[in-house]
Amino acid sequence: MTGKYLEAIDTYRSALRFVFKDAVDQMPSTIYRFKPYMDLVVRNVSSEWDTLVLVGNYRWNEVLFGMTVCNNISQCYIKLERYVEAIDWIMEAEQIMSAVPHEAVDPPTPGE
Numbered sequence: 060m061t062g063k064y065l066e067a068i069d070t071y072r073s074a075l076r077f078v079f080k081d082a083v084d085q086m087p088s089t090i091y092r093f094k095p096y097m098d099l100v101v102r103n104v105s106s107e108w109d110t111l112v113l114v115g116n117y118r119w120n121e122v123l124f125g126m127t128v129c130n131n132i133s134q135c136y137i138k139l140e141r142y143v144e145a146i147d148w149i150m151e152a153e154q155i156m157s158a159v160p161h162e163a164v165d166p167p168t169p170g171e
Contacts, residue, residue, distance in 0.1 A: 064135040071132045078121045087129075087147040088154065096125075096158035122159060126152040 075083045082088075082095040099118045129152035136145035 061139060064138050068132055068135045071128050071135070075125065075128050078125055087151040091154060092158070093154060096155050099125075099155070099158055122155055125155045129155065 072083055072086075075086065079086070079095045082093070085093075099122050129148045133145045133148035133152070136142070136148065
């Protein structure tokens with residue numbers, strides 16, 4: 060059973076490469092404002108793709124994908140009873156979310 064969780068972790072890390080490229084090799088990161096996470100905030104819309112994937116100036120699909128995959132890795136480590144690694148990956152999901160400015164996640168006021 061252990062092998063399945065280790066295999067799943069490898070698969071999830073490979074999936075993270077779609078968004079974070081080679082930075083996955085540095086994950087979980089000890090840098091709180093990790094540049095690949097900060098790059099999820101797009102300052103200038105530069106392509107047609109950007110207009111399709113952005114809500115405001117944030118790549119929400121990539122933010123949510125990264126957070127979800129990090130949480131899945133954490134769950135695998137919990138099943139393996141490797142709790143320190145599980146916490147590392149939970150914190151990684153939090154770091155991804157922290158890259159998005161707080162004003163981007165405030166709910167709209169009713170009637171606006």
